[in-house]
Amino acid sequence: MQDKMMENFNEQTRQFLEPMxxxxxxxxxxxEKMTQQQLEAMKRYSQMGTERMRTEFKNQLExxxxxxxxxxxxQAQKAGGSAAKSGPAKATSKSSTGNKS
Structure with a gap:
């Protein structure tokens, strides 16, 4: 009889706690679904941020x-302009400077 009461009690407890x-x-x-959605949102935001950084970096490099x-x-134009103003360089040699033998 006590076993039957314990079984009854256990069954009632199971039924009582089943909805919980x-x-x-x-x-x-x-x-779990909310966590999964949050992880996907974080991934999308991360990808958007990375793409934005790449675009900004590319623009700055350009x-x-x-x-x-x-x-x-x-600088090339200035160098070309200063060379044209000074004219061709004069060639000088040591043998033509009055060293006669």
């Missing part, structure tokens, strides 16, 4: 190379 077990299971499933190219062009 289902609720906990559903909550865990929802938490600007840097354009500026360097312009500076080199300007």
């Amino acid at each position: 077990r289902k609720l906990n299971s559903m909550m865990l499933d929802n938490m 600007a840097l190379f354009a500026e360097a190219g312009q500076q080199m062009t300007d």
